[in-house]
Amino acid sequence: MRIDAKGVYYRDLNKKIREVVAAGADKIELDNVNGQYFIGDGINKPVTITINGVPGNDLGAFMNGATIIVKDNGQDNIGNTMNAGKVVVHGHAGDVLGYGMRGGRLHIRKDVGYRVGIHMKSYLENKPVLIAGGKAGDFFGEYMAGGVLILLGMYSDDTEKPKHGFLLGTGMHGGVIYVRGGVDEKKLSNEVGVFSPTNEDEAELKGYLTEYCKDFKLDIKEVMKEKFVKIVPKSSCPYGDMYTPMPR
Numbered sequence: 001m002r003i004d005a006k007g008v009y010y011r012d013l014n015k016k017i018r019e020v021v022a023a024g025a026d027k028i029e030l031d032n033v034n035g036q037y038f039i040g041d042g043i044n045k046p047v048t049i050t051i052n053g054v055p056g057n058d059l060g061a062f063m064n065g066a067t068i069i070v071k072d073n074g075q076d077n078i079g080n081t082m083n084a085g086k087v088v089v090h091g092h093a094g095d096v097l098g099y100g101m102r103g104g105r106l107h108i109r110k111d112v113g114y115r116v117g118i119h120m121k122s123y124l125e126n127k128p129v130l131i132a133g134g135k136a137g138d139f140f141g142e143y144m145a146g147g148v149l150i151l152l153g154m155y156s157d158d159t160e161k162p163k164h165g166f167l168l169g170t171g172m173h174g175g176v177i178y179v180r181g182g183v184d185e186k187k188l189s190n191e192v193g194v195f196s197p198t199n200e201d202e203a204e205l206k207g208y209l210t211e212y213c214k215d216f217k218l219d220i221k222e223v224m225k226e227k228f229v230k231i232v233p234k235s236s237c238p239y240g241d242m243y244t245p246m247p248r
Contacts, residue, residue: 003017003030004032005032005033005034005036005053006031006032008036009036010036010037013036014036014039018043021043025047026045026048027048028048028050030050030051030053033051033052035054036055036056037055037056039059039060040087041059041062042062042064043063043065044063044065046066048066048067048068049068051068051069051070052071054070054074055070055074057076057094059077059078059079059087060080060082061077061081062080062083063079063083063084063087064083064084064085066085067085067086067087067088068086070087070088070091073091073093074087074089074094076113077097078093078094078106079097079098079099079104079128080096080098080099081101081102082101082106083103083104084103085104088107088215089107090109092108092111093108093111093132094113097112097113097116097117098120100118100121101120101121101128102121103122103126105131105211106130106131107131107133107211107216108130108132108134109133109155110157111132111134111136111156111157111158111161113137114138114165115138115139115140116132116137116139116140116141116149117142117144118139118141118142119143119145120145120147120175121174122146122147122174127146128146128147129147130148130150131149131208131212133212133216133218134152134154134155134157135151135161135162136164136165137164137165138165138166139166139170140164140169140177141170141172141175141231142169142170142171142172143172144169144173144174144177145174146175148176148208150179150180150205151163151164151177151179152223154223163179163183164179164187166187167187167189168189169189169192169231170189171189171191172191172192173191175232176230176232177192177230177231177232178197178205179228179229180227191233191235193232193233193234194229195229196229201230202228205228209224
């Protein structure tokens with residue numbers, strides 16, 4: 001099923017997408033997308049939506065099993081509270097990616113913005129994974145409670161830009177962040193520590209990156225050529241000392 005989104009109001013476009021999904025379409029291609037919001041939101045069927053153009057904010061929010069492939073850049077709030085499925089962005093993406101993300105995969109080919117992975121969480125076997133192939137802005141992994149963030153720093157258009165911004169891991173109290181080639185520890189928050197991955201970590205990491213490389217036709221050997229560091233919280237209650245205890 002092919003839909004021309006040129007000049008189509010976002011509500012009308014999303015209504016059409018939901019209609020064709022309900023009618024049984026398993027592959028949808030959207031042409032001439034130009035900033036329409038909320039594409040793929042709440043879809044809970046295993047449909048693949050390919051987007052030619054740049055979608056607007058909240059792509060794939062509350063999604064529960066679909067796959068979205070963006071052939072260009074993405075904007076902000078991709079994967080907001082996503083439960084399952086996958087979003088693959090072949091260009092750059094904006095801020096607040098994976099907000100409250102509870103499961104599924106979010107694969108970005110190039111750079112990402114600020115507050116990526118904020119409030120990510122996991123439950124039992126439902127573990128979200130967000131991989132950025134380029135560089136990241138400030139507050140990467142802010143208030144992260146679960147899941148996996150991976151930053152490669154490899155596929156950026158800006159060679160002078162630092163790999164990551166300030167306050168990485170601020171308020172982090174769960175989950176794990178892996179960064180290829182190390183981090184600037186002066187830019188980390190006080191709540192996190194840097195460690196070497198275990199053999200089990202490396203096996204899990206390779207599994208995630210194998211899927212990522214397949215999506216973008218990259219060489220997994222090249223990605224794994226450099227060592228990764230593992231960033232985890234020092235405490236499960238990073239702000240426990242900031243509040244006055246209740247009297248008994």
